[in-house]
Amino acid sequence: MTHRQTLEALSGLLLGMFVAFLSSTIVSNALPTIIADLHGSQDQYTWVVTATLLASTATTPIWGKFADLFSKKLLVQISLTIFTLGSIAAGFSSSVGMLIGFRAVQGVGLGGLQSLVIIAIAAMISPRERGRYAGPIAAVMSVATVAGPLIGGVIVDTSWLGWRWCFFVGAPLAVIALFLIQRTLNIPLVKRKVSIDYLGAALLAGGVCVLLIWVTLAGNDFAWGSSTSITLVAIGVVLLALMVFVETRVAEPIIPLRLFRDRTTALVIVASIAVGVALFGGAVFLGQYFQIARGYSPTAAGLLSLPMIIGSMVSATVSGQLISKTGKWKNVIVTGAVLMVLGFGLLATIDHETDMVLIGAYLALLGLGLGMTMQNLVLAVQNTVAPGDLGTASSTVTFFRSLGGTVGVSVLGAVLATQVSNLTVSGLAAAGVDSGGSASGAGIGQLNELPPAIAGIVRAAYGDGTARVFLISAVLAVISLITILFIREVPLRSQSGEEMRLDAEQAARAAGGGGAGPVDSPAVDHRDGSRPQAVAGTVPAGERRRD
Template identity: 55%
Template sequence: MSTPQSPGTGRPQIMRSLSGLLIVLGVTMLSGTIVSVALPQIVGSLQGTQSQYTWVVTATLLASTASTPIWGKLADLFPKKRLLQVSIVLFIAASLLCGFAQTTGQLIAARAVQGLGMGASQVLVQATIAALVSPRERGRFNGLIGAIMAVATVGGPLVGGALTDVSWLGWRWCFFIGVPFMLVALVVLTRTLNLVEERRRDVRIDYLGAALIAAGVSTLLLWVTFVGGSFDWISWQSGAMAVGGLLLLTLAVWVENRVSEPVIPLRLVVRRETAIAIVASAAVGMAMFGGAVFLGQYFQLARGYSPTEAGLLTTPLMLGMMASSTVSGLLVSRSGRVKPYVITGLVSLTLGFLLLSTIDETTSLLVVSLGMLGVGVGVGMSMQNLVLVVQNSVPLRELGAASGAVAFFRSLGGTVGVSVLGAILANRVSTNISDGLAASGADVPAGGGDSSTLDLAGMPPFLRHIVEGAYGAATGDIFLVATGIAVVGLVVVCFLPRVRLRDTLDLVRAKDGGEQQDRPEPTGTEGPEERGERGEHGAPV
């Protein structure tokens, strides 16, 4: 395989390319969270319904998650630069369509297209960075990626709320604001990104596998999105969607195991490093998505803060992610070791969730902030380093599929985690409100304590106290469940092999021309001369 970096590409040009890549990732991540606070105004101004309200979010989520592995495979089959340009243009067009939408249906359709661009950025940015710098040097850039994702995840609602509150801007600028940045990124990448990639004449796209994966994942995501609300967990609708989704994915596995160019190569998924990273990434994804969602809701409904104040109170989560991601990235690049930082991150994540599991509506904000800081540090130290573990163990020609698989399962795990935790929260809140009303001697509604529409400011003081207590206690309960999930991730990462990150872009080739099989790298006990004579996995070169 030819060297992916052009001989004439110097470090300044690589840094400029990386700046463009980080802009793309930051804008697309921001677009996923910027509408969360503005959605009531958006749907209200477009005369939308409650079900359409949900679909504005669900359409983006479905398109992004289902398309992630497909973009990853395309990155191994076609030039990454061209795919990046296509994804940027796609995202810009979708953003403009969202901003100019005149009906909720138009907005939902445009958000689905925008989700395709978001799914592309998650994979293509990381696959392109992997084609520019070696895994060891990549650690520091992965730290920057983690910091950008932290700012976008937690800061998105703040930006969206601020834009919506400014009368001369309005909610449409939640979609327009990213367009100029993406145009800048497009120009920068077109002029500076120089990847010399191997031309493949035997390109075969697995259309059937891609369709089955997308259909199966979409069915399961729709199930976890609407179960507990539109229909019960035990119902024919629930059974049909769950069984149907699993059957589609089972058929996809059968197809993927028989085609020459599978969308998700099964041999990658079942490898030790990849399998461990996938399970751990699902736990981290649940923390990244669920933390911002449920903590913001806790501050508003259990503590009575405004949306903007709630966003500001989640700052420790963002600061923890930014600081730990950046620092651990630098340390990983310096040492070449990644396992200690992943384990430390999962320990911090577990302790953070454990502390948050003790909160209620009266808990000191200092205690809540410490819990958020622990979760943020855990996500920052583990999220991108888990991707790095996988990228270090695969040849350059499979980086796209490997990166796509990890991003896919992280997003899927986060989505399922948020949906399940949300269902638990709704059930606990309903029970708590009913118990509180009964204890106060007030009449309990026939359907229990309905908390679907809450206006704390308009409630009588005694009822507001009951509702705040219900949300406070229920939030602690769901973080106890999250603690258990984090423990699973911690146990799993303990089985990661102790390897050093390679200094080369591609796996070292053996004398017979084949790639080396994954084996532990030198442990550091060899002398400099001996280490200099050994390849990335300790095999003679």
Template identity: 45%
Template sequence: MTDVVNRAGGRRTYTHREVMEILSGLLLALLTSMISTSVVGTALPTIVGDLGGQDQLSWVASATLLTMTVSTPLWGKLSDIFGRKLMFQTSLVLFVAASVVAGLSQNIGMLIAARAVQGLGTGGLSALTQVILGDVVEPRERGRYSGYVGAVFGVSTVAGPLLGGFIVDTSWLGWRWCFYVCIPLAVVAFAVIQKVLRLDHEPRDARLDWWGAFTITGAATSFMLVLSLGGHEFEWNSGWTYGLCALGVALILLAVVVERRAAGPILPPRLFRDRTFLLAGLASLLVGIAMYGAMIYLPQYLQIVKGMSPTASGLMTLPMVVSLFLGSIVSGRIVTRTGRWKAYPVAGMLLVAGGLGLLSRLHVDSSDLVIGLAMAVFGVGLGLTMQMLILAAQNAAEVRDMAATTSGVAFFRSLGGAIGVAAYGAILTNKVKSELTSMMAAAHITPSGGGSTLSLGTPEAIAKLPAPIHAMVLEAYARGMQTVFLVGVPAAFLGFVAVLLLREAPLRSSRAAQARRPAPAESA
């Protein structure tokens, strides 16, 4: 068995079997928590119908993404102070407790609060999985393991809506099981981590940067509120938008001052002088924009335009899931053998751009084969890219900055996801309304309440529209989806440029370092 050096402690070694045992617990926890963030999508109409609160529907979807994103940098710092294992288990307990409360919710406010706490737990699990892997495995050997992490991110994003659709379609379950179903797996993950994860904890700094926490999370929260609620709770061109953006900018400037003076900063300023961290963070943000936007809105195309059920639309995304999984695993293993990593995110971003380009050409009559091919190209690109960016950043980071670097790159990816979901949503809504209005005007149709209202129903409601209007709605949605995917192409191309500018530093290996180390002098 190959020994893998624990970089955090510098003393402990792990066999391949031990690493896989640790990874199984990490991935089980990560899978359950990430699924919980997306499972609610297909269940929202049922949930709102049961609990009421139609005007607060956007909060149910946004609360988890908001808290997950803003809390990510904090978990890295907390793990430096209190230990990786304790903080990972704490985030898992938060997730499980919040899932129970979400399932027991009696009103929409209770559900939103539970979803927010779920996001805190998910943020810790997503960041600390990468941090712990960075502690246990040297960069040269990390590729074959990090591929599994990338696959889990993609699979969970697609599997969530599929699972939610199945639960809602199953009469003897009900929407509350969208939250209960992950709890047993999370409990098993906790037990596995308790048994197999043994890290030597050496506190970097026992002081928590409270002002840094306030300014960084405050700035992120301000922008996340604009992205999550703009166009729903308030207009984009409104005092709320300008006020929150101004507050976010002010807090960013204050955070720069605070972090430069803090003894133990959450995001050390020296990271932003590191070219690799900056470019990997920028590329991760752009990947998040492309990935989350496409994955969230693909089910709408399949359910509305192609008329598939939630379960069928989830199954239709299997080409993307399989290709993402294979891309992550195969590239990770090759990187471990060769030590060369840059070619994969470079090719990956080109494939992401190409996949989005293919998706932008889908229309009402597109065949399943064409749809599956476009998804497969997109999935391979994501599989080649996501984990390589974190690997590059970790490889360039000092040991003391491992947690901050990892959580920082993860933060940028989550922020990109929020930007993508919000931007694509606004583009889709405006495009569908304008196309539908134009087509109805050309056909001299003026429905009561205005033509645009027909585009805002559920897939079931749209399917029951009169035939001529139904055809117009499908065409309007198809054109709207084409625009959404096409807008993602420039983001993917900018990500390609960022990756292209990365320097391919050799992946560190403990065995290589030992080979370069001079032999100790013999005692006289």
């Protein structure tokens, strides 16, 4: 593919990614209105968010495995269609239960998009040249993350639209994305006999969902050490243990266990879990800090996070160009991990009176670190695995990062709740108010009903307690840094995933009879029916990449 063809193919993929990220974040500011209109409860409020997160996390590795077995182009289109249909159906919901169900459907499509887009890009572009396109990818993710809550707030505040348009607004963009993908994405279709591990997929999804339900509800609906908690953990562990057993017996496992024997993949997975806990957990409570502790509106809170978003976008672009130029990536990732540690460490010093300019500087520093780390960790894995494992390895890293983020939101939320309760009790005691040693009645939902002086104490407790969340995130960032230091740098390949697969096919044919026919190798069905113009042995790989 020429540079122009690559940009054209990216346009459809990135528009699909933009629709997914926009539709996922657009409901954040609209949820209070939605729950009130549908007469929902606080528990249902949580599940509207959790349903999408559960479904996307559980299905991400399954989509990745399918990408190694079926047409990547078709899978991207299917996942985008599922996501869009789920969004439209959610807009017609007449009850919170119906909304939660359709949000889960959205999550299935989202799980595909967040892994398949990365896999398709890896199939088109070599690791060495992928940095040239890091800027547009980071820009799309950043703009969608910021624009979603802002657009959602405008829609809810516009009387002639209403909250249902938060789910409808992405549909026209999704149709355009599907059209662009059909016209521009021309990854060859690999035809070979496949064996889908349905049992492994079911056990993986079931085990992950049970454990995520446990960490989401424990501490709120039941105690961490209760019989319900122990039962959920036992069921989740048994299901995952059975999944591991099944994966060792099937021909095409959903997550090949051999991936974990590769040093780079194993270390990147550990680093990604820590990054996921720190990133997703920290980001959720950052918005809460701005709104509760500092009194900013949801729209203003979104704008105040811009330093982190801009920092991430700039560093992703610059570091990508640097990696493409030098072919070396480890120093970039190590530098990013160090900046993450510094950013979270500085945020661990904030309280309810910290100067907002300082907080903006800390967030910019954190954003710079995230931009240099997140996608480049995936790049390190894609650069080492075999072409046949490209989709599975990429989605596995994404899966563990999402899993870490889901767990992080729950665990860090429990830490924050405990810290806020303790600080509130101390603040009330200092003000001469006897709380009986408990501040359970002074939660977020009751802030507007409390006397101004008491509400001020609770808000200050949230502001001071958030520092503990960032302190834990800093410790996890240190774990990521240590893990990254042990990753061995491998020179970036100059071939894309498809070029490597074609080389493997040619080698298999040569070994099986000098080109007499494919021997246990896939046949390539190009869109125009032609044979590939460049395979191993005809044009050097480097020249093919440079068109």
